[in-house]
Amino acid sequence: MRTRTAALATIAVLAATLTACSEPEQGNAERAAASTSSSAASSPASDAPTEAAEEKPDTELEVGDTFAYSDGLKAKVDSITTITKWGEYDSKPDGDQTPFRVTFTVTNGTKKPYDMDSFGFNAEGATTGGQTEFLYVEEGSKQAGGRIAAGRSATFTSEYSLAKSDGKEVLFTMSRSDDAWLESGSFLGDDPNWTGTIK
Template sequence: MLLPLVSACGDSDQGTAERAGSQTKADSSGGGTKTDDEKDAADEPTEDDKPDTELAVGDTFRYTDGVKVTVDRIAKVTAFGEFDDRPDADETAFRVTWTVENGTSKPVDLDSWGFNPQGATTGGETKFIYVEKGSKQMAGRLAPSRSGTYTGEYSLPKADGKEVVVEVARMDDAWMKSDDAFGDEPNWTGTIK
């Protein structure tokens, strides 16, 4: 009896995508008569046609309760301190930087979120590494109407390329009580730069 309930919940949407640099369909219409080329271009798939959970670096995912997450960048780590974890010679160290905005009326518990980057070229499991310089670990609570920018540092085998997909799992108590919590998790794809 629990299985149908979970299946039904799995079909719900956790939120919507806000694509970086894209215009709304109303803004892009422009009015007037369209040429055949413009009509053909309008029929091609656009960023807006992608599932809301498939995002690019720079895009924002807005949860149904008003919390927003943006994966800002994926960058190679080149500077290491004395006590930092250095990658092996056959690995690339990288930092994922993301921003969380609390658009709700209550604090958001940041300790129960998960950010999971994986290789997107040929697969590839990443390893968490400790890098102090430039790092901002996500922890504590985020007050209403506030935002914070955080990082996670990882390494990926060079053989697995530079494309990374970052899946975000939100598991704070307030969200897990929501009917929308069991939809597909958002994920961002980008290149280590």
């Protein structure tokens, strides 16, 4: 009886391990050269990864980092900046809000055109929490849309406002919902997100 119990326990552990190993991943992080070099400089062995780099999940990135999706698509947050110029019909927020723009670049490394309408974007405060509000801004913006040809890159923006009381740290998340991505099951993995300070 004890042998059977031990065998069942072993099977349960193996099943749990296989389940954990088979969790879908959307892709891998490509850390910015600046953060890599600073980490290497602080490490006694420059060619060895630091403990912090090893522990940080691929989906948790900083401004300047790139997320390489498993199918060849890449996304990079270039900057998070305060909006200072406004058009006549732009939705300028109240004085207790910080208006900001997230600028990001998508590179299509697949063999087919990619429809940018399949991407979703979200920003939220990362200092003490805080919800953001979408802003309609024409001046200096380029809303994500249209298709990116295979082998080409395009830069877009997304505009928001955040209460000044919630600080200047922002968490920006990108998610995909195209048919091929949904059918592959990759969407079940964690979405990539970038943390940065509004400059």
